[in-house]
Amino acid sequence: MIDKQAALRFRRLGILTIFAVYFVILVGGIVRASGAGMGCPDWPTCFGQWIPPTNESQLPPNYHEIYAERGYDNTDFNPLKTWTEYTNRLIGVTIGFFILLTAWASRIYLKGDKNIFYLALSVLFLVAFQGWLGSAVVASNLKPLMITLHMLLALFIVALLIYAIARSQKAFIAQIDSHLLSERFVTVLKIAMGMTLVQIAMGTQVREAVDFIAHQHNYIEREYWRDSFPLLFYVHRSFSSIILFTNLWLVWQIHKAVEKHNLLRKLSYALTGLIVTAIIAGITLDRFGMPPVAQPIHLLMANLIFGMQFFIFICVKYSASKSPQYE
Incomplete structure (x- = not known):
């Protein structure tokens, strides 16, 4: 017998996580539409800093040459684009915590339907891989194939979440x-x-x-x-x-x-x-x-x-x- 309150918490947390993932997809679309995809030319830091600068004077005088050597041509600092991309990354990290909580809440199904727990756990690992893939997208200088893989993986993650929540409500x-x-x-x-x-x-x-x-x-x-x-x-x-x-x-x-x-x-x-x-x-x-x-x-x-x-x-x-x- 599955505890009803625990099942309710799992369902609510899972639904919230699904909406959160769609929200980060929306924010990612805003990043692309605003041309801020390379607002942070490195990963996981942004212009070599964990908290990005707000003014070009906070960067090394030769930062153009530094990033040109790494394969990023015409890397001009734009505070709006930099902080748009950085906000996107922060939201992505927040999604990671939601996924972690969802996986933890799914442990109640280990004695009922173990597949629900394994689905939630798989999502956790896939989100970690998605984070690495996001860094690879930046490293590739936004190559189309990498962007497509990044998007399709996001769809797969959402599908697994939907399936896990729906399976928990099978009755x-x-x-x-x-x-x-x-x-x-x-x-x-x-x-x-x-x-x-x-x-x-x-x-x-x-x-x-x-x-x-x-x-x-x-x-x-x-x-x-x-x-x-x-x-x-x-x-x-x-x-x-x-x-x-x-x-x-x-x-x-x-x-x-x-x-x-x-x-x-x-x-x-x-x-x-x-x-x-x-x-x-x-x-x-x-x-x-x-x-x-x-x-x-x-x-x-x-x-x-x-x-x-x-x-x-x-x-x-x-x-x-x-x-x-x-x-």
């Missing part, structure tokens, strides 16, 4: 009535999740191309950036229509198969809202001169879409099994 989820949903629905849902991952991967590559174009334009004249967009941008844009209609089919199937107050229906409506918001943010980027505020929103929505799809998938699988593990 509740199993009560959801989804018997009218066909096997084809599950198949299409899996395809939709795969499509979302591909779209996110393409998006990170497009984002890198935009960063290069922005650098060429000295981060001004945003209305002209679109003229230099790569072919991948147009593939990415067109693919969003396929993703939209695929997910709308899923939402329609849920709408027909489940009752009005069913959790699945609420989740499907939330998924629709996320997709529409992501597309609107994408159109804003495309047609209104790449406004910085739209970039992190677009990124966050993409990550939330995958998380919502994955949670719907878990709910359908658990509700179909009708075999709650805990009383």
Whole structure:
């Protein structure tokens, strides 16, 4: 028998951690949109200091040469960009503590469902690896492949957290009535999740191309950036229509198969809202001169879409099994 209060604490802490991870993804998007990705050209220190400087006079006179020798050309100190990136790192460290607490709270399941504990423990190790990967991204001078790996790992971490929390609530989820949903629905849902991952991967590559174009334009004249967009941008844009209609089919199937107050229906409506918001943010980027505020929103929505799809998938699988593990 699992202690109900301890299980409640684990669930609340886990949900808080999930939101915190999405928050750090949002902050990471702000870092990219503001061009602050190299605001700290070294890691884990920032310009060789644990607390970064606030003025260029606090740096060695030859700091340009120092970082040029390390492969970082044109490393000009910008206090806003430096502290934006440094804040991103501090938030990342805070997430690490949340993950640690979640792993510790999951120990109550060692006598019930050990997989929940092992999932939480795996997340802890993956977050540590993600921290190392973040340093590798900086060391690579923001190479597109490294950025893509960094983003996909963040998605995997969130997915494991969602699965761990959902598994701890298996008895509740199993009560959801989804018997009218066909096997084809599950198949299409899996395809939709795969499509979302591909779209996110393409998006990170497009984002890198935009960063290069922005650098060429000295981060001004945003209305002209679109003229230099790569072919991948147009593939990415067109693919969003396929993703939209695929997910709308899923939402329609849920709408027909489940009752009005069913959790699945609420989740499907939330998924629709996320997709529409992501597309609107994408159109804003495309047609209104790449406004910085739209970039992190677009990124966050993409990550939330995958998380919502994955949670719907878990709910359908658990509700179909009708075999709650805990009383």
